[in-house]
Amino acid sequence: MTSTMGTQCAGRLQEANFCSFYETTDHESTRGNEKRRSIRLTHEEPVILETQEGQLFGAVMMNYGKNGLYFESDLKARRGTILRIRNESTLASRNGGGCCAEVRWSKPLGGSPTEYAFGTGVRYC
16 A cells, blocks of 8 residues: 555545445335444455455455445454555556545344454444
């Protein structure tokens, strides 16, 4: 990851180019007892996580919103870790594409029917 990562963290979903928040057929996640500031839309999409050390991990984004997203991966990330998250459409970008996000929480998925070990919530930088 480049040393200019912090200055490229726009934190805007449109610049991340994952999906258009306002023009989507994705379904709203159930809200229940959530602490989120905005709604989340259910959307499964393969993504690549890049750590500040340059390690790459495959993951699947499960839902997203204006302020952050949730993904499942084998990355055991600590709260406060900064990641660059990219999808297929951003991989060819000259500046690395995608968006930067800060890990807010991560938990083991245990017996959950998933191929990954951890579920992680992040907030866009």
